[in-house]
Every structure is written in structure tokens, then in C-alpha cells.
Amino acid sequence: MSTDKLQQPLLVVEDDLALQKQIKWSLDRFESVTAHDRESAMTQVRRYAPAVVTMDLGLPPDADSVSEGFKLLEQILAAAPDTKVIVLTGQNDQSNAVKAVGMGAYDFLAKPFEPEVLNLCVERAFRLHHLQAENKRLRAMQMPDALSGLVTRDPQMLRICRTIEKVANTNASVMLLGESGTGKEVLARGLHQQSNRKGNFVAINCAAIPENLLESELFGYEKGAFTGAAKTTPGKIETAHGGTLMLDEIGDMPMPLQAKLLRFLQERIVERVGGRQGIPVDVRVVCATHQNLAQCIKEGRFREDLYYRLAEIVVEIPPLRARVGDAALLAHSFVRRFGGEHGRSLTLADDALRAIETYSWPGNIRELENRIKRATIMADGNQITADDVGLAGADGTEDDRSLDLRLTREAAEQRAVLAALARADGTVAKAADLLGVSRPTLYDLMHRLGLKI
Numbered sequence: 001m002s003t004d005k006l007q008q009p010l011l012v013v014e015d016d017l018a019l020q021k022q023i024k025w026s027l028d029r030f031e032s033v034t035a036h037d038r039e040s041a042m043t044q045v046r047r048y049a050p051a052v053v054t055m056d057l058g059l060p061p062d063a064d065s066v067s068e069g070f071k072l073l074e075q076i077l078a079a080a081p082d083t084k085v086i087v088l089t090g091q092n093d094q095s096n097a098v099k100a101v102g103m104g105a106y107d108f109l110a111k112p113f114e115p116e117v118l119n120l121c122v123e124r125a126f127r128l129h130h131l132q133a134e135n136k137r138l139r140a141m142q143m144p145d146a147l148s149g150l151v152t153r154d155p156q157m158l159r160i161c162r163t164i165e166k167v168a169n170t171n172a173s174v175m176l177l178g179e180s181g182t183g184k185e186v187l188a189r190g191l192h193q194q195s196n197r198k199g200n201f202v203a204i205n206c207a208a209i210p211e212n213l214l215e216s217e218l219f220g221y222e223k224g225a226f227t228g229a230a231k232t233t234p235g236k237i238e239t240a241h242g243g244t245l246m247l248d249e250i251g252d253m254p255m256p257l258q259a260k261l262l263r264f265l266q267e268r269i270v271e272r273v274g275g276r277q278g279i280p281v282d283v284r285v286v287c288a289t290h291q292n293l294a295q296c297i298k299e300g301r302f303r304e305d306l307y308y309r310l311a312e313i314v315v316e317i318p319p320l321r322a323r324v325g326d327a328a329l330l331a332h333s334f335v336r337r338f339g340g341e342h343g344r345s346l347t348l349a350d351d352a353l354r355a356i357e358t359y360s361w362p363g364n365i366r367e368l369e370n371r372i373k374r375a376t377i378m379a380d381g382n383q384i385t386a387d388d389v390g391l392a393g394a395d396g397t398e399d400d401r402s403l404d405l406r407l408t409r410e411a412a413e414q415r416a417v418l419a420a421l422a423r424a425d426g427t428v429a430k431a432a433d434l435l436g437v438s439r440p441t442l443y444d445l446m447h448r449l450g451l452k453i
């Protein structure tokens with residue numbers, strides 16, 4: 001979808017071609033496109049992302065009823081909630097006009113209309129659309145919250161982002177703990193980006209490399225050090241000189257190598273396999289694991305002295321199921337990303353959102369990403385259903401709740417507000433509707449709960 005709001009035209013939806021021409025002509029100072037039924041209108045919405053739509057409620061195949069018109073209104077607002085829709089109704093059709101506005105239409109006009117009035121109405125709609133888009137853009141610029149590439153509104157995750165920013169420019173070693181797929185590598189990259197280290201970010205997965213190769217991968221080797229060592233090769237530690245080295249799955253590092261790594265961390269000098277010369281290396285070390293290292297230490301599988309070298313700052317990353325509202329927020333963002341990659345303008349159907357909100361996400365964000373990726377390919381229409389994400393009939397899990405009434409109420413309020421904002425993809429008006437409160441009330445609530453948009 002185009003992001004350049006100035007390019008977003010007016011869409012005129014009218015099945016009576018003579019009237020369509022007349023409307024287009026009387027609004028000729030606006031760039032416009034046309035459609036004659038629901039299907040062609042949605043095609044135009046996907047193609048042009050119009051800022052303003054004028055539409056007749058009576059559309060074929062049943063032009064005498066308003067059902068197609070209401071269906072179209074619903075679809076437009078689901079696909080592009082910021083669109084300003086002006087509904088053109090018959091005389092004496094007050095109730096449908098009110099219903100349309102209740103559904104989210106911007107305004108209505110009774111036919112036959114004065115061209116001046118129509119012009120004014122369309123002009124105001126464009127202006128409002130432009131102001132809202134500008135407002136959204138400015139707010140997004142002010143939003144300092146997450147690190148680049150990291151989508152979250154969960155208070156705990158936002159605190160983690162602050163920690164990462166604070167420690168980025170120190171030399172402190174950082175240990176990231178969290179289940180698989182929670183974004184440990186995303187945070188490690190964020191840490192590197194926020195630091196002023198000019199070298200590379202180099203990641204190595206200690207669990208994915210066979211024990212006998214891990215040493216040469218990390219420390220490099222001299223030509224002839226072992227069979228097959230045809231030329232001298234620097235290791236990952238050297239490659240990360242001046243930058244950041246991420247040791248993923250550090251809990252899987254074999255004991256002998258743990259001793260060698262500890263020596264490196266104390267002396268900051270690398271000795272390649274088969275080499276005799278020490279090479280000084282300046283590197284920031286970040287490690288990550290999904291294992292319980294305290295347990296590994298107790299079982300004698302991990303060196304305690306190495307742990308304290310590596311864990312100057314420990315960050316515990318919550319699993320996706322413990323983050324408030326993030327599953328829906330991330331789902332929206334993945335739909336935009338993968339939909340865009342496939343040239344499809346897709347949205348999440350209500351049943352998909354509900355299933356995403358209640359599923360327990362054992363594979364965390366990686367699982368969500370994969371499910372949405374597949375769904376953007378599998379979805380038949382322009383909506384992704386619970387079935388498309390493979391979660392039809394998924395059960396929810398209940399959280400433990402404290403019995404303190406005030407705390408329970410506050411926690412419930414925060415959860416509902418974050419979930420509504422996430423489901424509404426950050427649109428406050430829509431979130432307020434979902435919560436059944438007015439927009440000012442929602443702003444007050446967000447202020448009280450310390451939430452940012």
C-alpha cells in the first residue's frame with residue numbers, strides 16, 4: 001500500500017454510471033478513481049489506498065437493498081481503517097445513514113446533493129485524513145520505545161530495551177536468557193547497533209557446531225594445524241574485532257572450550273589453533289541461552305567463574321505468552337511485512353486475532369512469524385483466518401490472578417488497554433471502541449497506566 005498520503009486519491013463507488021460521471025465531474029479538483037460494485041471497489045482500495053471514498057449504499061447485485069453497501073463499508077474500514085468514507089443515501093434514509101456512521105463512516109449526504117456541499121464534505125475528509133496521518137507520523141517519530149527491528153508495547157520488554165540502550169556504550173558483558181524464539185539475537189543486534197562499536201556483529205551458535213570444530217571456528221587456525229587446514233583462517237572472535245561477538249547457546253559449550261574462552265576473556269588475546277602467537281582482540285561479548293545456567297553450574301556442566309565473566313548484566317526475556325498485547329501487535333506487523341512481500345493487502349480476521357491472543361506460543365515469536373508467513377501465502381481472500389494460521393479452535397490459558405482487588409483491577413485494565421491497542425494496531429479511536437469507552441477516557445487511562453501510544 002502506498003505510504004505517500006498525497007498520492008492517495010478519492011474513490012467514487014456508484015453503480016449508476018451516469019451519476020458516477022456526474023459525481024466525478026463535480027469533484028474534478030480531486031484526483032479520483034471509480035468503482036461500480038463491492039468487488040471492484042475493494043480492488044481499487046487495495047490498489048490505490050484512497051484517502052476518501054464516496055459510496056452508494058445500494059450496490060449490485062442487490063441495488064435495491066443496502067446490504068452490499070454495508071458489507072463494503074465494513075470491508076473498507078477493516079482493510080484501511082484510516083479511510084474517510086462518505087455514504088450517499090436516499091432521501092428519508094436517516095436510519096441507514098446513522099447506522100453507517102455508527103459503523104465508522106466519516107459522514108453521510110442525502111441524494112440529490114448540492115455539488116458545493118459534496119465538495120466541502122470531501123475536502124474536509126481529505127484534510128482530516130491528512131492531519132491524522134501527519135499526527136500518526138509525528139507520534140511514531142517521538143516513540144523512542146523499542147530498539148530497531150523489535151516490535152513490542154509490553155512494559156517489561158520496553159524496560160529491557162531501556163536497559164540495553166543504557167549498557168550499549170559500556171564494555172559490560174551481557175547475558176540474554178529466554179526461551180527459544182523470544183528475540184535474543186534481535187536484542188543482541190540492537191545492543192550492537194546502539195553501541196558506538198564500529199566493527200562487525202558476529203554471531204556463533206555453540207550448539208549447532210560439532211564440538212571438534214567449535215574451537216577452530218571461534219579461535220581460528222594456522223595453515224597445517226590439522227588435516228584439511230589448507231590456509232590460515234581467523235576465527236569468529238577475531239572477525240568481531242572492534243565489534244560485538246554473540247555466543248548463542250553458550251550453555252552448550254564443552255568444558256575444555258569454556259576454559260579457553262575464560263582465558264581469552266581475562267587476557268583479551270586470541271591464540272589460533274596451531275599458532276604460537278597471541279593476537280590482541282577488542283570485542284564486546286554478548287551471550288544467550290535458553291538453558292538454566294544455575295542448574296548447569298550445579299551439575300558441573302558450566303564453569304561458575306566463566307558465568308560471572310559473561311553475566312555482568314543479565315537480561316531475562318519474557319516468553320511471548322507473558323507479554324501483554326504483543327502477540328496481536330507482532331501479528332499485524334508480520335502481516336504487513338509478508339503481505340507486502342507478496343503484493344497482498346491482507347488483514348487479520350477477528351477469529352484469527354482471538355486465537356493469536358489466547359494461544360500459548362511455545363515457539364514464541366519465531367513460531368508466530370512462521371505461522372503468519374505461511375498464512376499470507378495460504379489465505380484465499382484478503383483476510384487471514386484462524387484456520388490460515390493453523391489455530392482454529394485453539395484454547396486459551398488462564399493466568400494466575402492475585403486476590404487484591406485494586407491490583408487485580410489495575411492489571412486487568414492494563415491488559416485490556418494493551419490488548420485493545422494491539423488489536424486496533426495502535427489506532428486509539430478503534431481501541432476506545434473495542435473497550436467501550438470514549439477516546440478521552442482511553443487517553444486518561446493510558447496516562448494513568450503509564451502507557452504510550
Ligand SMILES: Nc1ncnc2c1ncn2[C@@H]1O[C@H](COP(=O)(O)OP(=O)(O)OP(=O)(O)O)[C@@H](O)[C@H]1O
Pocket residue numbers: 149150151152178179180181182183184185186187248290330365366369
Ligand atoms: N520483538 C520482535 N519484533 C519483531 N521481530 C522479532 C521480535 N523478536 C523476535 N523477532 C523475530 O523472531 C525470530 C526469532 O528471533 P531470534 O532469532 O532473535 O530469537 P532467539 O531467542 O535468538 O531464538 P533462539 O534461541 O532459537 O536462537 C527472528 O526472525 C526475529 O527477527
